[in-house]
Amino acid sequence: MILVTGVNGQLGFDVVKELKRRKIECLGIGREELDITDKDVVFDYITGLMPECVIHCAAYTAVDRAEDEEELCAKVNVYGTENIAKACKEVNAKMIYISTDYVFDGQGDTPFEIEGNIKPLSVYGKSKYEGELKVKELLEKYFIVRASWVFGINGNNFVKTMLRLGAEKESLNVVCDQIGSPTYTADLAPLLCDMGMSEKYGVYHATNEGFCSWAEFAEEIIRMANLSCAIKHIPTSEYLTKAVRPFNSRLSKKSLIDSGYNLLPSWKDALGRYLVELK
Ligand SMILES: NC(=O)c1ccc[n+]([C@@H]2O[C@H](COP(=O)([O-])OP(=O)(O)OC[C@H]3O[C@@H](n4cnc5c(N)ncnc54)[C@H](OP(=O)(O)O)[C@@H]3O)[C@@H](O)[C@H]2O)c1
Structure with a gap:
């Protein structure tokens, strides 16, 4: 039996959907069923359930708000994760923890290897690394799987924002100097399910293939959705946010390839399928 946290979020929703599609016994839980920050409740819940694997998708993901809510962010992403891990240890369950490109310092222009320059620039990134x-x-x-720029059917994300604003406005300013890879939850979910069925433990990077800037991503969204909004490329210095984000979010997939897992499809392919799913 596989337990999935964060079922009401983007990724958890699609992981449960994929497990059900494969007819694997699973249980998806949200905050209402289990607040992961409650140590004793988490321990009792998981030791009572005795899952073989926990796919831990729940997280505090408000990157900018985290700069003002450091304690709450750590409570969920560090100590909530610790609570789950302790319970997994007790019942000898595998654990899959989803992490992020924001653990890296974002310098350079080559893909980060697993043990690359870990130096989170934001409160959120730091909390995910401590997790x-x-x-x-x-x-x-355990599996630690670092994803980036996640989009899925169940929640808000950059694609949905661009579709909404792109239909309302004639032009939009989007940053062009942060480079990374979008990750479609419907593509990541099958990989996580494969991992849960395997014993190739370790740290992995998993995103859709190919790199782009946020501006290039936005242009492709607008183009595929047949909208006419112009995307103006601007530097990060003209779009300041509370949290600092890495310029370089390219992630190397070497560990995924070395372990024999399939790479995810290209981000453009993923975006095309996502737009169909949204309809
Ligand atoms: N989104 C991205 O761009 C991105 C990029 C890289 C990595 N990741 C990682 O990928 C994973 C999945 O992200 P996502 O985009 O699917 O996140 P999401 O849509 O924000 O979902 C996270 C879920 O966690 C739940 N949660 C928060 N605090 C909780 C608590 N104390 N107890 C139980 N549940 C709690 C939230 O519930 P509520 O709705 O009740 O708050 C929400 O449903 C996370 O680990 C995230 O750090 C995300």
């Missing part, structure tokens, strides 16, 4: 450390400290049977 990784908790998982590594406590468990042997």
Whole structure:
């Protein structure tokens, strides 16, 4: 039996959908069923359920708000993750923890290897990295999977924002100097399910293939949706946000390839399928 946290979020929703499609016994839970920050409740819940694997998709994901809510962000992403890991250890369950490109310092223009320059620039990135450390400290049977620029059917994301604004406005300013890879939850979910069925533990990067800037991503969204809004490329210095984001979010997939997992399809292919799913 596989337990999935964060079922009401983008990724958790699609992971449960994929497990059900494969007819794998699973349970998706949201905050109402289990607040992951409640240590004793988490322990009792998971030890009572005895899952073989926990795919931990719940997280505090408000990147800018986290700059003002450091304690709450850590409570969920560091200690909530620790609570889950401790319970997994008790019942000898595998754990899959989803992490992020924001653990890196964003310097350079080559893809980050797994052990690349880890230096989170934001409160959120730091909390996700500390979550990784908790998982590594406590468990042997773990997968840490770093994704980036996630979009899925169940929640808000950059694609939905561009579709909405692109239909309303004649032009939009979008940053062109942050480069990374979008990740479609419907493509990541099958990989996570494969991992849950395997024993090739370790740290992985998993995103759709290919790199782009946010501006290029926006242009493709507008083009595929047949909208006429112009995308103006602007530097990050003209679009300041509370949290600092990495310029370079390229992630190397070497560990995925070395372990024999399939790479995810290209981000353009993923975007095309996502737009169909949205209709
Ligand atoms: N979104 C991205 O661009 C991105 C990029 C890289 C990595 N990731 C990682 O990918 C994973 C999935 O992201 P996502 O986009 O699917 O996130 P999401 O849509 O924000 O979903 C996260 C879910 O976690 C739940 N949650 C928050 N605090 C909780 C708590 N104390 N107890 C139980 N549940 C709680 C939220 O519930 P509520 O709705 O009740 O708050 C929400 O449903 C996360 O680990 C995230 O850090 C995301």
